[in-house]
Amino acid sequence: MNTQNNRRIVVLGNGMAGYKFCEKLIAKQLGSAIPFTLTVFGEEPRIAYDRVHLSAYFAGKTADDLALAPESWYTDNNIQLYLSDPVIAIDRDRKEVRSHHGHVVPYDYLIFATGSSAFVPQIPGVDKDGVFVYRTLEDLDLIRTYATKARHGAVLGGGLLGLEAANALLDLGLEAAHVVEFAPRLMPRQIDAAGSAILQRRLEDLGLQIHLNKSTQQLTGDGVINGMQFADGSLLSIDMLVISAGIRPRDELAKRSGLDVHPRGGIVVDNFLQTSDPAIFAIGECALVHSMIYGLVAPAYDMADVVAARLTGTEREFQPFDMSTKLKLIGVDVASFGDAFAEGDDCRTVCYENKAKGVYKRINISADGTTLLGGILVGDAAEYNQLLQVCKNKTILPPDPEDLILGNRGGEDVPGAGVMSLPDEALICSCEAVTKAQLCHEIGENGQTTIDALKKSTKACTGCGGCTPMVKDLIQAVQKQQGVYVRNVLCEHFDYTRQELLDLAKINQLTTYGAVLDTLGKGDGCEVCKPAVASILASLWNENILEKDRAPIQDSNDRYLANLQRGGTYSVVPRIPGGEITPDKLIAIGQVAKQYGLYTKITGGQRIDLFGAHVGDLPAIWEQLIAAGFESGHAYGKALRTVKSCVGTTWCRFGVQDSVSFAIEIENRYKGIRAPHKFKSGVSGCVRECAEAQSKDFGIIATDKGWNLYVGGNGGAKPQHAHLLVSDVDKATCVKLIDRFLMFYIKTADPLMRTATWINKMEGGITYLKAVVVEDSLGIAAELEGEMDALIANYSCEWKAVVESPALRQRFTHFVNAPTLKDPTVQFAPMRDQIQAQDWIR
Amino acid sequence: MTTTETITWHVACQTADVPADGGACALINGRQIAIFHLARRNEWYATDNQCPHRQQMILSRGMTGSVGDEPKVACPFHKKAFSLKTGACLSGDDYQIDTFAVRIENGMVYIGLPA
Missing domain, CATH: 3.30.413.10 (Sulfite Reductase Hemoprotein, domain 1)
Incomplete structure (x- = not known):
């Protein structure tokens, strides 16, 4: 494929999938003689941003924080980026696209990454003012503005995004936030009825009002929404509504261009993400693959990888993707993995429910008790990563598999638990397809012992972030294996961390450096521990820092209070x-x-x-x-x-x-x-x-x-x-x-x-x-x-104390044997109408 | 080979003028000398007051301490540390400061300068 004639790629859509495709393609063609030319058309006015963490925008993150790469990334990589300029027509015979602003760009390969829009059910009244969707930063801006004058808000849809949106309404200061769900339980796609009940109670404690089994018949109000009317005759009075009832693939352009599109939505592609036109691919939420729409970021990234690999000469199929998820919903852990709802003769189920603590755990085990089929965790998902790995890698279960969710209750340690017991090929970061072996290599051989370093070298933890705790565990485990014991002691004179030293100085009521060194340290101290101890003593007792033996242990500036x-x-x-x-x-x-x-x-x-x-x-x-x-x-x-x-x-x-x-x-x-x-x-x-x-x-x-x-x-x-x-x-x-x-x-x-x-x-x-x-x-x-x-x-002005104490004042001299003489080497140079210090020798 | 150097003792100050485990600067024959009292070790040291790194007259205001058993002072400007025994820079730079003999007698500090 690598001839000069088929190097022109046009990407439709600048969301997470489109961005990831560009990133993967650039990485894969590094060193290639004839680079691809990439053109990206985005409908939104912004560069690609992290839609998974959209709600963080309300918690103070800015659009820049959420951006997947700075704007300069596109120019640095010679990507022609058109924002606010969607493609409106494709001429498949001439192989060119035409954008809203009239740009006509020829292509050899066309990538649909148009994503999805919010599904808005046809309820009478959805066009009223005060009705919003929760999909883009622009939507969030509109919601934020409207919320300043609203008091009661509701969200239509009790799925993941709906619950996040409801919490956002509370954060925006609304008095009441309602969640209206058609199904008899929350997050019907991820958790079962028992898990939903626990989740509901936790969310109600946090101030959300949950209404299940509610079929909305119409939205009331004169031009502006003022309520929701349900099929059971009940009424909910609100002044704003956010609709979060699912997604609809953006396939309209594909349809207009004559590509195969599923009647229920989605551009039909094969296992190579190829559409009915061999020059056109579709990835992410606009693509219908394995007869389904994958609404998660990890499969979208994998699709981007499959197509980027294909165009650079490596063929691989997109495999059915694991839809396990873990998320923190308003502070409540919710996770489901594998076959979460498995039932019947081939399956044994272990459930743990603690209503007092709001915790629900369920694991589904094969009938012979050897493998984990799937499960659900609500309220406490600490074991999620471990369980997911056991499930995905079909690890043989311990004799008492319930230990996996209940902890070991006596006896031997559970074999199979612990991150180091996973096989080397275990996928730790599914967004970026990083295996345990890769991570262990970076940690052990290359000394990449921080999350930040590993993000750089492997890209693990950069997608959904769900694998971060497991990567942290790996760092510790590999270091432990290497015999490294990480402890942040102060310096050679104190074998304690600052926190330990502070606690010990407090318990022992130590107020001088001498006493601290005598009691807890050794040697004569140094320029590291002296100021640290000085700070600890000040933070404990707030006595004048120059009194007792404390003046010489103060750092340069503190020593002379200037x-x-x-x-x-x-x-x-x-x-x-x-x-x-x-x-x-x-x-x-x-x-x-x-x-x-x-x-x-x-x-x-x-x-x-x-x-x-x-x-x-x-x-x-x-x-x-x-x-x-x-x-x-x-x-x-x-x-x-x-x-x-x-x-x-x-x-x-x-x-x-x-x-x-x-x-x-x-x-x-x-x-x-x-x-x-x-x-x-x-x-x-x-x-x-x-x-x-x-x-x-x-x-x-x-x-x-x-x-x-x-x-x-x-x-x-x-x-x-x-x-x-x-x-x-x-x-x-x-x-x-x-x-x-x-x-x-x-x-x-x-x-x-x-x-x-x-x-x-x-x-x-x-x-x-x-x-x-x-x-x-x-x-x-x-x-x-x-x-x-x-x-x-205990506060008092320390300069007042010095001014009033002849003994302390006496220390403020340059020459101990000529107290009134100033340092003759001090020189000033003129600077505008004032002075500056003489420049020093470099 | 042994070299002998004639030194002259000069009165610098009283012992109480130098803070315990700290330093002070004395002007002797027009030269700025930093004097350090490592009270915990009951030792006295004297060096140049100038830090050779940026040629600042400041070492007497530096922080004393030890690395292993070696007594040292760290410059308050950029934390260059010097051995109080040899004057060698301990922070990996190629600097050297002069050190001088110190004698304590009747509560007075005497510094020995090359004659």
Whole structure:
């Protein structure tokens, strides 16, 4: 096939399948002399994005976050991409397509990846305002806008997507979210009646209202929807409806072009994904293969691979695909695998139901008890990956197969459990077809021991993400096999992690470095453990960091309570809470700067930095600043820096809350609290987010009902948006949750680990953090709040203490034998109307 | 071969002027000398105050400690560490700082500089 004449490929559709086809094709033709020319037509205005995690868009992910590749990826790979420009006609004789905007492109091969649209049943009234589908980011934007004025919402359809949509309605602040399902149970395609009952109870606890066996007869309202009328005569009053009743393959263009299309929808293809025209293929949700539409991402990716392989010279058939799924629905695990509904003489079923905990598990075993046929897990799907592998690989079951779902209840360990017992060819990541052997090789031979590294080298975990826990297990198991024991100890002087050291210092009531080293360490310490212990002691007791033996263990900046700059001088940042400052205080800062010849600059955190201070001048500078009403800004500390604020309702015509006052309150509450690393905050008075709160370690955004609290944002080298922790809470709740969040961070993070990395590395991530901080799953919330209260109660301005203590003041000199002499090597150079540090030798 | 070097002892400061397990800088004959008191080991050291990496007069404000049994100081700017015994850079760079003899007598710190 590889002649110059058949290298032109046109892809119709820029969804997940279309994108994956391009990616696979490019990878497979690497090094080929005559590359394909690829043209992609997409109907949506955006580049391909992750539709599986569409709901994450409501949880704060942006369209960019969800994008499968940056726009530059297309240009880098010479792909001609037309967005908002669907193909409207195909001339199969001339082999060319014509797009909506009139582009005519010839092809040798044409790939349909047009996906599907939402199926909208013909119920009278579906054309009313306030009726939506849940399919694209544009749909979500429309829903979000409409939701601001709606109070009662419903979702038609109790399948996976419908339940996600219902949860989204709750998250958007609707008072009530109803789920209306025609079938007698939820998720009828995945779980059985008993599993559905457990799921229903869990979802009702979370605030969803579930209506089963409901046949909708019409949607009522005058132009705008106001209710649903059911066949049983009942009525549900709502002001918005999201329809999620299944999908319809986008086959209309194929049909118009004379390709074989199934009467019930779908472009008919053979096992090679070839349509009735040999130059045309169809992949993903628009294709009907094995007489069915595969509505999952993994088979779509495999179809892309089959066609890409074919065009690059490797023929393989698309095999019937395993439709096992595991998902977390609003925090509730739901999984089904293999033959989930197996019944009859050839099958024995083991069920476990715990109504109190909301857990249901069912496994179907072959009549001879040797193989696992399939099963269902609701409420706790921890064993899913293991069971799926046992099922797929037809592993011989242990004598008591119920141990697989109930755990081993005494006796020997279950053989066959544990990820290492799987055969080498076991498919761990089905989206990208990565086997256990491949992963073990990367981990063991190439030292790829993080998920991120393995994502890069194997692409595992990059699709649905469902295999991530299993890959994590593999990393640990392979390392264990190699005799590697991973433990993050501080340094050669302490055989403890930071968290262990903090707990031990607390239990032993240690307050000095000497005592910590004597009790828990060895040697003389070093520049790694000293600042770490200094931080721990400050986080435990919040005593002045320069007293007792603690001054020499502080890091460069903390040691002199100022920021060391080029040339050996320091910069000084007084606290300006929330960025609010009076004219008198501005004048005072100006006077100090003038008197000591300091360079002044506004910082990114809405304060003023004064540069070029000699170490010996620091106490006098602070004496004047303190007299003018300033306190230390802790710009030098691994502590709260600033709480940035926008002006909020006090002046802004868009503001919905008083963000400045809240920012000042927050800054004054947490000032001086030391943590494993610096932390920043911001408070925005409305959704426009002028304070950039989502880029802070914790950020607060006003809503018209209260405040949304975000955590784990970061600027810096690896910018990261914060995760939404909780929405629409009042001030007191917000502060309480920040207390818990910060204290949990302070107690458990590694040295110099920002909150973003801490959450990224946390097992369970933001979901786990939410459970601990919001739901108090560990039962430590009261303790955390108490510890934070104690730290806050112990706050005092450390610069005030230095200014008032002759002994501490005495340490601020350059020459111990000539205290009034300044370092003569310090040089400044002119810079506009001010000074800068003399450039140093490179 | 043995070389002998004549040194002259200079008074630097009182022992209490140097923080325990910390450092201080003294100006002796126009030269900036960093003095370190490793109190846990009951040892005193003196070196150049200048870090050769970016030629900053700062080592006395560095953090003391040990690697194995070797006493060291780490520069506050970029954490280059130097042996207090030999002056050799311990962070893999090709730097060397001068070290000086220290004598403690009657609560006073004396530094021996080449005559």
